[in-house]
Amino acid sequence: MYDSLPTRGPPTESPSPSEYTSLLPKPTNIDPPDFLAEEAHDGKHDSRKAILAEFWWLLKGSVPVILAYTLQNSLQTTSVLIVGRISPEHLATSAFSLMFAMITAWMIALGGTTAVDTLASSSFTGSANKHDLGILLQKGFFVLTLFYIPVAVLWACAEHVFLLLGQDPQLSKDSARFLTCLIPGGLGYIYFELMKKYLQAQGIMRPGTYVLLITSPLNALLNYLFCYTLNMGLLGAPVALGISYWLSFGMLVLYARLIAGSECWGGWTLEATQNLRIFARLAILGIIHVGTEWWAFEIVALAAGRLGTIPLAAQSVIMTADQVLNTIPFGVGVATSARVGNLLGARDAGGAARAANAAAWLSMVLGGVVLGVLMGTRDEFAKLFNSDEGVVRLTAEVLPYVALFQIADGLNGSCGGSLRGMGRQHVGAVVNLVSYYCGALPLGIWLAFHGWGLKGLWVGQCIALYLVGALEWVIVTWSNWEQEVDRAFQRMELDVQERLEAGDGLDGATTASLDE
Structure with missing residues (x-):
């Protein structure tokens, strides 16, 4: 059943991931297509074939x-x-x-x-x-x-x-x-x-x-x-x-x-109740990283309730739609974090960097598609939820701002996934806290109650998401990926050391693989 699971070690090429394969590439002897021969001859690491793959x-x-x-x-x-x-x-x-x-x-x-x-x-x-x-x-x-x-x-x-x-x-x-x-x-x-x-x-x-x-x-x-x-x-x-x-x-x-x-799965073991510091720290930072964005949107929902019945109804329509649309960047982020983490564990720094940047571009392409759909349907969109003319009109006025930040939301999702794959949840949490709570959210609330209404709240969210997306992409792009490989193995080595200090038995293969 598991014969097709990948062997450990640096990857080169692989089939697409399936139920029985890792996201890591596997070695293959298949020759590249003719249209890639020139790039292969030039010896480019980030060849068109690798990027498309x-x-x-x-x-x-x-x-x-x-x-x-x-x-x-x-x-x-x-x-x-x-x-x-x-x-x-x-x-x-x-x-x-x-x-x-x-x-x-x-x-x-x-x-x-x-x-x-x-x-x-x-x-x-x-x-x-x-x-x-x-x-x-x-x-x-x-x-x-x-x-x-x-x-x-x-x-x-x-x-x-x-x-x-x-x-x-x-x-x-x-x-x-x-x-x-x-x-x-x-x-x-x-x-x-x-x-x-x-x-x-x-x-x-x-x-x-x-x-x-x-x-x-x-x-x-x-x-x-x-x-x-x-x-x-x-x-x-x-x-x-x-x-x-x-x-x-x-x-x-x-x-x-x-x-x-x-x-x-090796069965239940008491090791799982020991040396929890690294896991707990990353989990707390992950909650802050993901939560800061969701909490900001809930604050916007509470603020919308003070603008009146029509703005609250329009906000409910937009929030319901945004929760569905958010599954796209979030899903890309989950796949990216697994991919980047796999490649770091395989000591493939170049592959991890390529995966992170490819994910950023993929998320922006998907965000662009969503943007086009929202803009094309903005005058009719609210009718899916409510037929009130005021709600439909206000939703149509606000929806372009929601459509505009879909590209930034995609960047936020994919680059956030890369940061999680690197174990840098704290970076994403700090970026979210500063972007939302120290600037864009207060600005949006101020605009909402100084003549902009519901549009002001979403202008603030739009600004926040572009700040977060741009900052996280810069951080991911400028990352030292060789250093990220070292950090991934340092986390594993620290876990091994703590287990040894706690008196847990470890097989020779585990310690040997970390010493290589």
């Missing part, structure tokens, strides 16, 4: 990830739509509760698991002990469960928190009940993300999509069953969501066990 690898790796995150978002959207049919109050409660879940627990899943992007992808190709990847997965279970405990307590006490924030008493009470029922499901969401990252580090990108193609319609059926047939009303939605998340996780485990991905 890099685009192809990244595109093939990104598409299933994008589809998976789109389907993942659809679980929540479906729950909101089904429970929202009971009453407008249930619609508001479910949407508000899931927004709060997004900026708390979902950030642990989407941001905390970036530690796996960094450590697992380089470990898969850099360590001769394939079971090191399984130990990293177990560390993820342990660390992120600990991170989730305060969030679960917060959800259980959410009514008091919402009241302190000035929310409606009934909304606060109902949202707290919703979130309390979602506590078990939140952990399933985090574990599902961890399993996806474990497989993606091995170049196995599609299982998340396969699983969600099954659990997405099942989630809709469960929502209808619990909300209507069993008369659970509002609380049926979080119960159905929780079951869907745990089913998704369980099916991904079965995929890894029965089809592809199990060779890196």
Whole structure:
């Protein structure tokens, strides 16, 4: 089953990544096509063939990830739509509760698991002990469960928190009940993300999509069953969501066990509960890196609520669309982090640099396509959600700003993925904090309440994303990639040293591979 997995060592050429291949290239004896003969003769390292191949690898790796995150978002959207049919109050409660879940627990899943992007992808190709990847997965279970405990307590006490924030008493009470029922499901969401990252580090990108193609319609059926047939009303939605998340996780485990991905699992070990400092630090920085952008968008949503009913409705339309569109740069970023980490672990500094730059251009091309679609449909776009003439007109006025930052958002996603692959989440976090909170966000809020209205808020977001995208691309482009290879192996060496100091047995292959 696993005969086609790559051997360790520097790559040259490879087939496209599949369910059984790493994102790393594999040696091949196939002669290059005639139209590349001249470039091969010139000895150019970044030949047209290599660059086109890099685009192809990244595109093939990104598409299933994008589809998976789109389907993942659809679980929540479906729950909101089904429970929202009971009453407008249930619609508001479910949407508000899931927004709060997004900026708390979902950030642990989407941001905390970036530690796996960094450590697992380089470990898969850099360590001769394939079971090191399984130990990293177990560390993820342990660390992120600990991170989730305060969030679960917060959800259980959410009514008091919402009241302190000035929310409606009934909304606060109902949202707290919703979130309390979602506590078990939140952990399933985090574990599902961890399993996806474990497989993606091995170049196995599609299982998340396969699983969600099954659990997405099942989630809709469960929502209808619990909300209507069993008369659970509002609380049926979080119960159905929780079951869907745990089913998704369980099916991904079965995929890894029965089809592809199990060779890196060496069984449960106490090593996973020791030497957690590196993983925890990268996870915290990843939460800050991903969270700072999402939190800024939620601040914009709160500010829009103070502009009036029509701006709030238009903002809801735009935010719903942006959450779907954001899966494109985020998916490219996930594939990029795995690719860059794999190449660093294989000591291929040139390949990692080429992958990072190819990802940046790929994300801008995809962003340009989205920009064209949004601009071409801006006058009709809001009608998909609401027929009110004021909402449609205001959405059409604001949408060009949203369309404009799609290219920058693509850069943000791909370059952020490169930084995570390098283990430099702290750089992305600092760039986000400075760009959003020290400049663009205050400017957008000021413009919104000084004559610009909703457009002012999105002008601020547009400025922030271009600042973030440009700064991160400069940082990635000017990176010393040979040094990044050394840093990747230093992280692995530090982990080995700490395990030795803790008295854990390590095989000779692991230490020998790091000494080479």
